[in-house]
Amino acid sequence: MINTSISGTAFTAVSTDVVNRTNKEMSEEEIFSSGVSNSSNDLQTQKVKETSNISYETQHKLSNSSLVVFNDPTNGKYAIVSLQNSTIDMLKNHFGEDDFYKRDDGITRLDNKAEAYVAGWFGDIAYKREFLSADSNKDGLLSDSEYGSTKNSFSHHGNVLGFGDSLEINTWVGDTYESSSASSNNYINQMKNKTNITIDKQLDITINNDDDFNSEISFEEALTTHYNKNTEDSIIQLAKDMVGLPKELEDAMMMEKLKKLSEHNDDKIRAMVKLLLEKGDISMLDTTDKELLSNELSEANEDGSDIQKIMNKKLDELLKIEKYKEYE
Structure with a gap:
C-alpha cells in the first residue's frame, strides 16, 4: 500500500x-x-x-x-x-x-x-x-x-518511509520566492520552457495552475503541473528523482497502480493494463482486446520483447493530465 x-x-x-x-x-x-x-x-x-x-x-x-x-x-x-x-x-x-x-x-x-x-x-x-x-x-x-534575477522558484523537503509492504511518502514546501537561477534538485522552477519569457506568459500559466481560484498556488498544484501527472504519481516521481526507489518497490507500486486501473471505464486502457498484468503475453488477450490495441501491437518487435515498454508509454499518454500549456 x-x-x-x-x-x-x-x-x-x-x-x-x-x-x-x-x-x-x-x-x-x-x-x-x-x-x-x-x-x-x-x-x-x-x-x-x-x-x-x-x-x-x-x-x-x-x-x-x-x-x-x-x-x-x-x-x-x-x-x-x-x-x-x-x-x-x-x-x-x-x-x-x-x-x-x-x-x-x-x-x-x-x-x-x-x-x-x-x-x-x-x-x-x-x-x-x-x-x-x-x-x-x-x-x-x-x-x-534576466530571468535568473527573478524569484520564480521554491524549495521542498520530504521523506520516504517503508513499513513492511507499505510505503509512505511525505513532501512539503520549504522556502518560497527563491532565485530562478537555483539549480539544486530540491528546487522547482515555475518556467519549464525558458524561452520568450514574459510577464504575460507566467501570468497565464499561473491562472491556469490555480485550480480552485483561491489566489494561491499550492505545492500540489505546482507539482502536478511540473510533472504533468496526477497528484500521487507526481509525488512518487518526486521521490524517485530525489532519493530513488528500490526496483522491487517500484515494481510493487506499478502493480498496485495497474490493479486500480484494471477497473477503468475506458476499454482501451483496461486492455493495456490487462496485457501489462500478464507480463506482455499477447496470447492472454481476447479478440476485442487485440482489436483495441492493434496499432500498439503493430509497433512491437516480432518476438514481442518490447511490448511492455510500448504499453507503458502509450498508457502514460492516455492518462496524461493536460495542464501545462506551451507558449510561442
Whole structure:
C-alpha cells in the first residue's frame, strides 16, 4: 500500500481590493500610452512617460490571445497584458460575463472580482517574483540572465518511509520566492520552457495552475503541473528523482497502480493494463482486446520483447493530465 501527502503554498497573489464599476465609468476611462518608441526626441519621450497612467504594457502578445486591462494593485495605474483566449473564457465562466467590459479600442476591461483576481496574480509575478525589475533593458522579454534575477522558484523537503509492504511518502514546501537561477534538485522552477519569457506568459500559466481560484498556488498544484501527472504519481516521481526507489518497490507500486486501473471505464486502457498484468503475453488477450490495441501491437518487435515498454508509454499518454500549456 502507498500513502502520500503533500502540503504547503508555493506562491500567493497580492491582496487586492474589489472595485465594482459601472459600464459608463469604464467607457469614460482614458488610458495614455506608456512611451514613444523610436522617438529621437528624448525630452518628448520623457514627458510622455511622466504623464502616462500605465504601469505595464505588453510588447509581446501570447499566441491566440487578447488584450485585457486592469488596475495595478501596487500603484493604481493601468496594466495591459495579453491572456490566451481559452484563459479568458475560463475566467468568464468562473466570474461571470459582467466582470468583462469590451472597450471601443478592442481591449477587454476587467472589473470587480475578475479584476481583483487577475491583478493580484499580476502583482505577485511583476513585483514579488520581480519579473518587472529583472527586465533590465525594458524590451518585455527576459533573457536567461534576466530571468535568473527573478524569484520564480521554491524549495521542498520530504521523506520516504517503508513499513513492511507499505510505503509512505511525505513532501512539503520549504522556502518560497527563491532565485530562478537555483539549480539544486530540491528546487522547482515555475518556467519549464525558458524561452520568450514574459510577464504575460507566467501570468497565464499561473491562472491556469490555480485550480480552485483561491489566489494561491499550492505545492500540489505546482507539482502536478511540473510533472504533468496526477497528484500521487507526481509525488512518487518526486521521490524517485530525489532519493530513488528500490526496483522491487517500484515494481510493487506499478502493480498496485495497474490493479486500480484494471477497473477503468475506458476499454482501451483496461486492455493495456490487462496485457501489462500478464507480463506482455499477447496470447492472454481476447479478440476485442487485440482489436483495441492493434496499432500498439503493430509497433512491437516480432518476438514481442518490447511490448511492455510500448504499453507503458502509450498508457502514460492516455492518462496524461493536460495542464501545462506551451507558449510561442
